[in-house]
Amino acid sequence: MxxxxxxxxxxxxxxxxxxxxxxxxxxxxxxxxxxxxxxxxxxxxxxxxxxxxxxxxxxxxxxxxxxxxxxxxxxxxxxxxxxxxxxxxxxxxxxxxxxxxxxxxxxxxxxxxxxxxxxxxxxxxxxxxxxxxxxGVDPGWGNDVLPLLISGLGSTVDVVRCQEIFDYTTYDQPDSVRYLVGMGQPLDYQPPMLAPTIPTMVWGGQIRLIARGLGVALTDIREVVERRPLEASVDTKLMGKFDAGTQGAVRFEVQGIVDGTPRIVIEHVTRIHPSCAPDWPQPPSGAGAHRVIIEGRPNIEVTVQATDEDGNHSAGGNATAVGRLVNxxxxxxxxxxxxxxxxxxxxxxxxxxxxxx
The missing domain is CATH 3.40.50.720 (NAD(P)-binding Rossmann-like Domain)
Known part of the structure; x- marks a missing residue:
């Protein structure tokens, strides 16, 4: 032992x-x-x-x-x-x-x-x-070994996209949610996690791992960030009230550029309430999902949902990431x-x- x-x-x-x-x-x-x-x-x-x-x-x-x-x-x-x-x-x-x-x-x-x-x-x-x-706990396997495994099922691979889609209502980390990510803050507030170069610092290594696994050379890593306000105030069980007009959703991409084109993309779509940014990608059910999309021939899409601690999707995601490490x-x-x-x-x-x- x-x-x-x-x-x-x-x-x-x-x-x-x-x-x-x-x-x-x-x-x-x-x-x-x-x-x-x-x-x-x-x-x-x-x-x-x-x-x-x-x-x-x-x-x-x-x-x-x-x-x-x-x-x-x-x-x-x-x-x-x-x-x-x-x-x-x-x-x-x-x-x-x-x-x-x-x-x-x-x-x-x-x-x-x-x-x-x-x-x-x-x-x-x-x-x-x-x-x-x-x-990583976002989770790491969803941004490295899973997309690489799935990429081997097709004939051609044009784009590899890894998505985390998550409702932060179930995430019991008020400081991270409100201040690192900026939920409930005015839209002129600069969340540290979304500041220029920070997404690349956090997720750029996983972009490079995928590129290395695919045998391609990156020419650049770019960031794209979009934020949406809440249209109405919402109350959450774990973190209290979030006011209308404050940040209610954020969507960002860390893009691995190959020959001028985004070919490897890690995308996060995060909300404090399902009503915010309903046109953005949604989980198939519940509060969260991880999805890998291989654009190529054939197009392949795999969505993973995990729950733990009485059905909590955040806890489920953490548990699978921890399982990768412990195992x-x-x-x-x-x-x-x-x-x-x-x-x-x-x-x-x-x-x-x-x-x-």
Whole structure:
């Protein structure tokens, strides 16, 4: 069994605890939290399970890493604390752990990551003998291995389009929704996540991974952003009221340009209420979906909907992204120490009859 520490118990960390507990080759050996109110609580309770797992949450990072876990699922956010997240991950790598995380956007495609970041990570790997695999929670597999898999089913491929279509009403992250993405803000407010160059920083690595998988050279990466106001005020269960006239929907594309034409596109369509921007792409049902469209011969379209935590589409998306990371741990533990990406790490088959946490 591979001893595995889950670092963080938010939206991603809850799913990580459940995934580690269900995996037949992993053993949940520790849980790290930042919130003092969570210290001492059982991991099963924090993960929303109806059973105790016998692992109490701690905020003692030194002690948790001194126990030498073989793997760390780093589930703490890197959205507004990227430097802290990088420093945490370096500590885990120097402790000799295999680390999987969605927190470091720049390392989705580590070959094109900033050199100083890459050097810090590779130095930590060399010192400790660990490994690092970074993949997204938007979800990563929907923007790398899934479109590449589907592209191999056709005769010709003209455009690869990856879509996330999501109603943020079900997403229990008020700061991210209101301030990073700008929902409920005046349209003259500049959401940090939509500022020029930021979408490319976050999703450009996945564009480059797809291009590398398809064997094409990108000539540019472009961004297109459109925002729509709410026509009427709406009340949400998790995040309160959003006023008419404020941002109610956003649609953006990160476009991989090949010979002057957008050929690889990652598109996000996000709303705070289904009534906003009804002409934009909609999920087939519920609050969200991920879709891959291969324009070519034949045209191929695959839509994936996942739910977890009593039917929540946001939780379902997180769970599948976390599953991709957690299910990579045993492969990484057997591989040579190193820095890996989604094209390096195979996607294993599932296992019938896994433990049900």
């Amino acid at each position: 591979i001893s595995t520490l889950v670092w963080g118990t938010g939206n991603v960390g809850r799913a990580a605890i459940r995934a580690v507990t269900a995996h037949p080759g992993l053993e949940l050996s520790g849980v790290l939290v930042n919130n003092l109110a969570k210290v001492g609580r059982d991991a099963g309770e924090l993960a929303g399970l109806d059973t105790q797992l016998g692992v109490a949450a701690s905020n003692d990072i030194d002690a948790a890493l001194a126990a030498r876990p073989r793997a760390v699922v780093y589930a703490a956010s890197g959205d507004i604390r990227p430097d802290d997240a990088l420093a945490d991950i370096e500590r885990a790598l120097r402790a000799g752990a295999v680390v999987v995380t969605p927190a470091l956007y720049a390392l989705y495609d580590h070959r094109n990551a900033p050199e100083d970041m890459r050097q810090r990570v590779t130095a930590a790997i060399a010192d400790g003998g660990g490994s690092l695999f970074v993949s 990579a741990i045993d492969w990484l533990a057997a591989a040579e120490p190193g820095l890996y990406d989604a094209l390096d790490v195979p996607l294993p088959y599932g296992t019938l009859g896994r433990n049900q946490p």
